[in-house]
Amino acid sequence: MSSTVTSADGTTIAYTKVGSGPPLILVDGALCYRDFGPMADVAKGLAPTFTVYYYDRRGRGESGDTAPYAVEREADDLEALIAAAGGEVFMYGVSSGVALALEAAKRPGAGIRKLALYELPAVTDNTAAHWPSDLLERTEQLIAADRRSDAVKLFMKTVGTPSFVVAIMRLTPVWKKLKAVAHTIPYDYRVLGDAGYGKPFPADQWSSVTQPTLVMDGGKSPEYMRNSQRRLAEVLPNAQHRTLPGQTHMVKAAVQVPVLTEYFSS
Structure with missing residues (x-):
């Protein structure tokens, strides 16, 4: 079922709700939205166990795009979705959606019970080229x-x-x-901030994200990506790390769904 919520700055955010069970919000990565990307398949797989909300991030698909852009406004969008879902949710972020989910989770009274995160795009060492400074x-x-x-x-x-x-x-x-x-x-x-410039994650960057968190990477992902996910799990206050064998950044829905179902159901 396609619906909309209104974010704090008046932006209309379009979302789809499927399934039944505890509410679970999916947060897409760069360039993806409901009609283009992995989340529709993930939502379908999770729908027998959860009420799944997946949405068009601002500026994409059927969602609005109020200027000027600010990371806080994107976090507001998630806050509006959490409210629409009843105020207490699970959340799964993929790629840059990891950083956005963490932005939402670190807010006081965020209403996020547990987090799952897959491959924050980060270069935190010298095992890969750093992003250009410009x-x-x-x-x-x-x-x-x-x-x-x-x-x-x-x-x-x-x-x-x-x-x-x-x-x-x-x-x-x-x-x-x-x-x-x-x-x-x-x-x-x-949203990603300094993640790609070879810097270690600041120890206190997500110190307020105390929710149980599952940080995941793919067994076939590059060394820099897997190193970054291990470091992310180390700096988050209440996190565990897991590698999904045989997967890359383009992780398959059929692999994600049972892992997420088990994690959020436990």
Whole structure:
């Protein structure tokens, strides 16, 4: 069932509600929304056990996009969804959605009972190239010049997508969908903050996130990604770490669903 909530700044946030059971909110990563990305399949798999809410982050799909952008406003969007779901929820964040879920969880009285997180895009050591220091500025310049395709290409290069894969993607209908939400790429960089610049996570960055948290990575993900997830689990006050064998950043719904079902049901 498709519905909307109104965020604190008046932005309309569109969401879909499926299933029955305790409420569980899914938080997408960069460039993804209800009609494009992994969450519809994840929601379908979780629906027999949970009432699942998945939504279009602001600026994507059917959600609004009130200027100026601020990370706090995106966290407000989740606060509005939590209220619509009854005020007490489980939450699962993927990729940049991890950082957004953590922003929501660290607020006083967040209403998040347990968190599950999959692969925060972070480079916290020297096992991979750090993001360019001017990445956000360059991306915003490309968007301002309406060079959406170039902004998507820069993003793909930054996250390590092979150039031949990008070349193939540009010939498919997928590229049009990516370009349609290219203006939200800077939003994700702002949510992620310093995550990609080779710095260790500050020990107190999420000190108020005391909810039980499951931090996950894929067994076939790059070394830098797996290192970062272990460090994330170490700095969170109440976290455990788990590797999903055979998985990459594009984790399969069929692998996620039983892990999440077990974790949130325990």
